[in-house]
Amino acid sequence: MKKKRGVKKWRIVVFFAIILALAGLIFTNVMDHADDIKLGLDLQGGFEVLYEVHPVNEGQEIDRELLSDTVSAINARIDVLGVSEPNVSIEGDDRVRVQLAGVTDQQGARELLSTEARLSFRDVDDNVLIDGSDLVEGGAGQSFHADTNRPIVTVTGRDANVFGDATEEVLAHPDSRMAIWLDYDEGDSFDEEFGKEDSKIISAPNVSSVLRTTDIMIEGAFTVEEAQDLAGILNAGALPVELEEIYSNAVGASLGERAMDMAIAAGFIGIALIFAYMLVYYRFMGLIAVLTLSVYIYFVLVIFNWMNAVLTLPGIAALILGVGMAVDANIITYERIKDELRTGKSTMSAFKAGSRRSLSTILDANITTILAAGVLFYFGTSAVQGFAVMLITSILVSFVTAVYGARLLLGLWVNSRILNKKPKMFGVKEREISEL
Amino acid sequence: MNFDHETTKLDFVKHRKKFFLISAVLLTVGVILLSTIGLNLGIDFRSGTTMEVLADEPLTAESVESEFESVGLTADDITLAGDNNDVARASFIGVLGQNEVLEAQRHFEELYGNTPTVSSVTPLVGEELARNAIISVLIASVGIVIYVTIRFEFLYGISAIIALFHDALFILTIFSILQMEVNIPFIAAVLTIIGYSINDTIVTFDRIRENMKLEKKVKTFEDVARVVNKSLVQTLARSINTVLTVVFAAGALLIFGGDAIRTFSLALVVGLVAGTYSSLFIAAQIWLVFKGKQVEKKRFDSQVQGNEA
Numbered sequence: 001m002k003k004k005r006g007v008k009k010w011r012i013v014v015f016f017a018i019i020l021a022l023a024g025l026i027f028t029n030v031m032d033h034a035d036d037i038k039l040g041l042d043l044q045g046g047f048e049v050l051y052e053v054h055p056v057n058e059g060q061e062i063d064r065e066l067l068s069d070t071v072s073a074i075n076a077r078i079d080v081l082g083v084s085e086p087n088v089s090i091e092g093d094d095r096v097r098v099q100l101a102g103v104t105d106q107q108g109a110r111e112l113l114s115t116e117a118r119l120s121f122r123d124v125d126d127n128v129l130i131d132g133s134d135l136v137e138g139g140a141g142q143s144f145h146a147d148t149n150r151p152i153v154t155v156t157g158r159d160a161n162v163f164g165d166a167t168e169e170v171l172a173h174p175d176s177r178m179a180i181w182l183d184y185d186e187g188d189s190f191d192e193e194f195g196k197e198d199s200k201i202i203s204a205p206n207v208s209s210v211l212r213t214t215d216i217m218i219e220g221a222f223t224v225e226e227a228q229d230l231a232g233i234l235n236a237g238a239l240p241v242e243l244e245e246i247y248s249n250a251v252g253a254s255l256g257e258r259a260m261d262m263a264i265a266a267g268f269i270g271i272a273l274i275f276a277y278m279l280v281y282y283r284f285m286g287l288i289a290v291l292t293l294s295v296y297i298y299f300v301l302v303i304f305n306w307m308n309a310v311l312t313l314p315g316i317a318a319l320i321l322g323v324g325m326a327v328d329a330n331i332i333t334y335e336r337i338k339d340e341l342r343t344g345k346s347t348m349s350a351f352k353a354g355s356r357r358s359l360s361t362i363l364d365a366n367i368t369t370i371l372a373a374g375v376l377f378y379f380g381t382s383a384v385q386g387f388a389v390m391l392i393t394s395i396l397v398s399f400v401t402a403v404y405g406a407r408l409l410l411g412l413w414v415n416s417r418i419l420n421k422k423p424k425m426f427g428v429k430e431r432e433i434s435e436l
Numbered sequence: 437m438n439f440d441h442e443t444t445k446l447d448f449v450k451h452r453k454k455f456f457l458i459s460a461v462l463l464t465v466g467v468i469l470l471s472t473i474g475l476n477l478g479i480d481f482r483s484g485t486t487m488e489v490l491a492d493e494p495l496t497a498e499s500v501e502s503e504f505e506s507v508g509l510t511a512d513d514i515t516l517a518g519d520n521n522d523v524a525r526a527s528f529i530g531v532l533g534q535n536e537v538l539e540a541q542r543h544f545e546e547l548y549g550n551t552p553t554v555s556s557v558t559p560l561v562g563e564e565l566a567r568n569a570i571i572s573v574l575i576a577s578v579g580i581v582i583y584v585t586i587r588f589e590f591l592y593g594i595s596a597i598i599a600l601f602h603d604a605l606f607i608l609t610i611f612s613i614l615q616m617e618v619n620i621p622f623i624a625a626v627l628t629i630i631g632y633s634i635n636d637t638i639v640t641f642d643r644i645r646e647n648m649k650l651e652k653k654v655k656t657f658e659d660v661a662r663v664v665n666k667s668l669v670q671t672l673a674r675s676i677n678t679v680l681t682v683v684f685a686a687g688a689l690l691i692f693g694g695d696a697i698r699t700f701s702l703a704l705v706v707g708l709v710a711g712t713y714s715s716l717f718i719a720a721q722i723w724l725v726f727k728g729k730q731v732e733k734k735r736f737d738s739q740v741q742g743n744e745a
Contacts (some may be wrong), residue, residue, distance in 0.1 A: 042621075248486075262694035270688030274681045281677060313700055314624030320689070320704065321628045324682035325635060328674075331681075332639060335674045361642040364587060365635045368580055368596075372631060375576035376569075384569050387624050391631060 011416035015409060019291065026298045033301045039101070040312030040386075041249065043260040046101035049110060051243040053094045056116065062094045066240060070096055073239050074113060080232030081109055087310065096243070099310075110248075112229055116183045116239040119155065121166060124175045124190045124204075129166035132238055134158055136214075140234035142227045145219065151227040153218040155234065164212035171207055179204040180218055182230075202230075263316060270320075271297070274327060282334050284425040288410045289330040289402075296326045296401040303393055314387040322394020325366065329402035333358040334426075341428045347421070351414040355407050362403060366395050446672070448716060449665045449724060455717040459602060466609025475612055478619035481563055484512075485528045487540065491548040493522065500524040507543045509536060569623050573604070573630060580634060588645055591726045596637045599719035603633040606710040607703055621700040629707030632682070636675065636715040643667040644720065655735055657728035664724045668716060679712040 041048050053062055053070060060066070067090045074096065078086040087099040103109045121130040139156030157163045170178045179190050180202045193199050203220040222230070275293070278286035300322065304311065337354030345353065370392055377388035419425055423433060489500060497514045504511050504526060511526035544552045577597045584593035607629055611618060644667040654660055686708055690701035 259694050259697065262692060263689065263697060266688045266692035266694075267685075269692055270685035273684035273688065277677075277681055277684065313621040313697060314627075316689075316697075317621070317624045317628045317700065317704065320682065320685045321631050323685055324632065324678065324708075327681045328635065328639070328678045331674050331677045335671075335677075339670070357646075361639055364642055365638040368583060368634050368638050369631050371579050371583055372573075372576040372634060375579055376572045376627065379572040379575060380568050384565065384572065384623065384627065387627055 007418050008416045011412045015412040033305045036305050038310045040310045042313050044101045046103055048099045048249045050247040051096045052246045054242040056242050069240050076236035114243040117233045118183055118238045120181045120184050122179045123173055134162050138235045140231040142231040151222045151224045153227050153231050155216045157214040160212045160214045167207050167210045176207050177204045178207050283427045285334045288406055292401045292405040299397045315390045318387050318390030322398050326398030326402040329362045338428050341423050342432050344433050347419050370395050448668045449661045452721040463605050469612040475618045476615045478617040487526045487552050489524045489544050489552045490550040491522050494520045495524045507539050592641045595719050595723040598722055599637050599714040600633050602714050603629050603710045607707045610706050616699050625700050625703035633711040636711050637719045640671050640715050643671045660728045664720050682708050
């Protein structure tokens, strides 16, 4: 009988084993996960453009398929730009959102993104001589002019006669120039566009002889980089639609980085304050809370990383609320246990009753908030959706760690009987306990 | 801290009319302010022009600002970018006229040899985001009322929603008074407050419901008032501790988090405090008023029936 009343040391051993295992897990890879989490533009710098998709030709319908074709075309261009971690997504019925973190030449990138990349060769009266269908797909390249050594773009024609006929036609014209257009639109004219800054006419060389060749050179006022980009875009293919920029947001890289550093430092201070408060107020139970909150933070980081979530300011708001709800779940349970202790129950039965009675409260509070977050996700757009996803994740994780995690860890101590008749360890004074 | 409900002198219920009055005054002021001077909407919600100036030397916000002023333009916001801060991005609320743009472009071209990039932003997207958020909150409110009605009772649900709108309006009022810039992160802050408000209110209601079940007879308004007060006192330690810990996190962001998130963290801190205030002094008391009326009516009806019999 004596054995039954004694302290069950093995439970405490199990407790420390669990803690050591978790600590090992956390310390070995928490920084890897934290570093892997993608940061939003507001925290990293870069730019974001929301495009409205318009049909290129009449009768074209903007549907899901066309939108996803547009997204793949944009992705192909982003590859040309060499941006890591781009984010291109369809929004609503006719919009595409492009987020590029860490791009320095934002204007250049914007031009490359929204150009339809429809190359056409026309005479000065705007009659088509050669268009994209006469060129070999993926046949564009960048090289240097043999005589002047200036960067040029080369394209490959399907048939040498096509280019030959085109040059012949231009030669017959009094003004024997061949205009090379990018994104010619109905109504554009050579006279208006030529010589304009940011012209759609890349160049308009004089044709002096008939050239029967498939290798077509495009000269222009290119830098090497511009020529490479243009060749890349031409190879990536024409956009199936026209893109109109309806919103743009750009954050300087240094600005975003500074914001991030400060937010992280502030986060550490905030969490340290929460830990200190829990320890002072709830004593031993506070320690359990600190342990489960650490595990909570770790799991949230890991899951965000798995989900490939992008952390933005709204995401941080959701995280704070999640921490708040995790702490709240602990506090609700601990207050219940203290209540039970004050009524004179033994440590073990106070723990049992407190855990059981706090569960429905926590459940109700969490389910209502998840419900709200679910609606926000379903009906919201971009920033609101991001917030909702983060919130739902944090609530679910907080529920697991703060309810089951805390119950397991505290249960090991309580059931070891080592805390029997030690209400002070729970922050309950002897005189507060009413006699049964 | 120990709030023993048997011996405590704390009476939340007695002063409920004062709390209603305080909130009513503040929210009336809020509605008046919002409909007159309104909110200081940032570029996310207004038509705006942004101009990017590239220079061959490092820039400072002050120098760029004075350059703009020399052509008669006042930038609402200037941020620096580029490897050596040689790019300045100036935002102007409201679309600039053609002449103003041309003059500024000419000025900076002479100065640095580069023509600034000018782009105009439509307010459409920010507005849409805000409108979507509002619609979502309204739909979520209906969902919450349904859930709480199933789990609790209709009166709890409706009281929780009133508290939720109280908190949302409260934070808008404060921002209207302070005239701080409202941007997209601000919407996230308001959503956070709403989430917190619901959470906090439900926890209090849960205790009220539990205590209502424990009571043998709740026949008069005073009976209900006693239960509500007891429940509030019982959950007081939890309410205070929870809001304190969350405010630690939001407050740390406010003090140490930097300018970029100042608006956002201020909204959080103010809203969290408002959320706790409303759970303690508004939500539970509104429920008391509703429930009290219902209980009194039942008593009256049964008395009438008793007399007729």
